Amino acid sequence: MEIVVETTEYDHLDFCRDYSLRRNWLQRSLILLAVCLILSVLRPISSAYFINLLFLGIILAPLFIGIPYFRSKKSIRKSYDSIASPTAARTYKPFASGIEITGETPATFLRYEDIKQVGKTGNFIFLVPRYGGYYLLPAWCFSSMEEIEHFLRVVKNAIANAKGVPVKAPLTFKPGYLVGILCLIPLIGAFAGLVLLILGIVHYKDKVFIIIGSIGILITVAIYGSLFVFVQNSGLMEESLTNITQIELNDLVKNIEFYKLQNGSYPDSLQQVESKGSFTSINDPMQASKGNKKFVNYQYQLKGNKYLLFSVGKDGIANTADDIYPNLSNADTSKLGFIRK
Numbered sequence: 001m002e003i004v005v006e007t008t009e010y011d012h013l014d015f016c017r018d019y020s021l022r023r024n025w026l027q028r029s030l031i032l033l034a035v036c037l038i039l040s041v042l043r044p045i046s047s048a049y050f051i052n053l054l055f056l057g058i059i060l061a062p063l064f065i066g067i068p069y070f071r072s073k074k075s076i077r078k079s080y081d082s083i084a085s086p087t088a089a090r091t092y093k094p095f096a097s098g099i100e101i102t103g104e105t106p107a108t109f110l111r112y113e114d115i116k117q118v119g120k121t122g123n124f125i126f127l128v129p130r131y132g133g134y135y136l137l138p139a140w141c142f143s144s145m146e147e148i149e150h151f152l153r154v155v156k157n158a159i160a161n162a163k164g165v166p167v168k169a170p171l172t173f174k175p176g177y178l179v180g181i182l183c184l185i186p187l188i189g190a191f192a193g194l195v196l197l198i199l200g201i202v203h204y205k206d207k208v209f210i211i212i213g214s215i216g217i218l219i220t221v222a223i224y225g226s227l228f229v230f231v232q233n234s235g236l237m238e239e240s241l242t243n244i245t246q247i248e249l250n251d252l253v254k255n256i257e258f259y260k261l262q263n264g265s266y267p268d269s270l271q272q273v274e275s276k277g278s279f280t281s282i283n284d285p286m287q288a289s290k291g292n293k294k295f296v297n298y299q300y301q302l303k304g305n306k307y308l309l310f311s312v313g314k315d316g317i318a319n320t321a322d323d324i325y326p327n328l329s330n331a332d333t334s335k336l337g338f339i340r341k
Contacts, residue, residue, distance in 0.1 A: 001093070001094055001147075001150075001151065001154075002091060002092070002093050003091065003092040003093075003137060003141055003142065003151070004089070004090075004091050004141065005089065005090050005091070005092065005136070005137050005138065005141045006087075006088075006089040006090075006141075007086070007087050007136055007138060008087055009086075009087060011124070011136065011138055012080055012086060012087075012136060014122065014123070014124070015076075015121070015122070015124045015126065015136055016073055016076045016077060016080070017073070018121045018122035018123075018124065019072065019076060019121045019122075019124075019126070020069050020070075020072035020073040020076060021069055022121050022122070023068070023072050023121075024068070025065075026211075028064050028065055028068060029064075029065075030211060030214075030215070031064060032057065032060055032061065032064040032065070033057075033215070033218075034214075034218055035056075035060060035064070036052075036053050036056040036057050036060065037053070037218045037219065037221070037222035038218075038222070039052075039056050040052035040053055040056060040222055076134075079132060079133050079134055080134075082132055082133050083133045083134075086136075088103055089103050090102065090103035090135070091103055092135075092137065094151070094154055094155065094158075096158070097111060097112065097162075098110050098111040098112050098114075099112075099127070099155070101135065110127065110129060110135075111162070112155070112158040112159045112161075112162040112163075113159070113162040113163055114129050114130050114131070115127055115128070115129055115130070115155070115159050116128045116129060116130045118152065118155050118156060118159065119152070120139075120148065120152060123138060123139045123140070124136055124137065124138055124139065125137040125138075125139065125142075125148060125151065125152065127155075182216070187220055187224070189216040189217075189219055189220045190216060190217050190219075190220035190221070192213075192216055193212070193213040193214065193215065193216020193217040193218075193219075193220070194213065194216075194217060195213070196209045196210075196212050196213030196216065197209070197210055197213030197214060197217070198213075199213075200212075200213055238314060241285050241286055242286070242324065244285055245284065245285055245286055245311045245324050246324060246326075246327060248280055248281060248285075248298075249298065249309060249310070249311065249324065249325065249326040249327075250326050250327060250328060251280040252270070252273070252280055252282065252298065252309060252326070253309065253326045253328060253336065253338050255273045255280060256273055256307065256309070256337075256338070257336055257337070259272065259273050260337065266302055266305070266307050266337055267302075268302060269300065270282040270297055270298060270300045271297075282297045282298055283295040283296065283297060283298075284296050284297060284298050284311050284312065286311050286312070286313055286314055286316075286324070287312070287316060298310065298311055299311070299312060299318055303339065305337060306337045306338070306339050307337055307338055307339065308338070308339050309325070309326055309338050310323050310324060310325045310326075311323065311324040325340065326338055
């Protein structure tokens with residue numbers, strides 16, 4: 001195989017742009033997605049999950065895509081400036097131990113173990129030696145795509161053999177990747193993602209399985225995390241806890257009154273009316289929602305033959321506007337002992 005190459009400065013500029021844009025694009029995109037998924041839970045911009053992802057993606061894109069692009073472009077431009085005659089005509093001849101490059105002064109024999117990177121980006125095949133610079137082979141210098149694939153396969157296999165490392169098989173689509181569609185379904189996607197992650201690490205040793213599994217887990221975590229934050233910030237949780245508190249206080253009044261019928265006096269504390277068989281709790285759920293590790297009981301104060309019973313509400317302070325009291329408006333409460341607000 002003998003490849004005759006002649007490039008222009010515009011070819012090098014196009015290569016610089018294509019290589020910088022595509023270099024590690026998958027890794028950078030996945031990191032950007034992961035960061036957006038996490039931040040959409042911790043710092044939601046909107047109550048809509050996908051709007052959060054969109055805005056965060058736009059805001060963070062320069063950091064994960066723009067800056068690496070310009071840094072890579074600057075590095076390639078520096079390498080281009082270090083080449084003595086970047087647009088000179090060259091002839092490449094692959095051999096068993098390296099590639100003979102003629103047309104330079106003097107001629108170069110690039111040994112495979114001295115090649116740092118070889119690949120294809122856009123319409124260009126490139127060789128990056130360890131000592132700096134690069135060699136550019138435009139796709140139109142080859143007779144066909146098969147010749148390009150053959151050249152890359154020969155060089156990559158020779159590099160692997162020269163360095164004594166296993167030859168990497170080309171990335172191909174596997175039917176098992178279709179399981180990744182399940183990762184888009186919340187909750188189910190977390191289990192599917194976990195299975196793919198374990199299979200990718202332990203069984204197949206396939207980074208695509210690992211990436212799909214990780215994304216599946218992150219999507220479920222982000223969606224349910226966003227829903228949790230939305231419910232907390234929207235007031236729905238507070239309204240629900242208020243309704244539960246009201247129902248429990250109403251039931252506690254009945255339990256306290258029943259205690260008096262049995263014992264002739266009202267209890268000294270709520271613990272005396274608490275029983276294992278009762279569905280009514282003496283713990284204030286409004287305080288549990290604030291993250292208190294210890295249970296906080298409803299406020300109960302015995303005043304002679306009467307008693308006060310209430311929840312301190314969201315602020316956790318007694319005798320404020322958000323306190324919640326029993327409400328038995330549909331019953332005859334004239335003979336009951338609880339003191340109305």
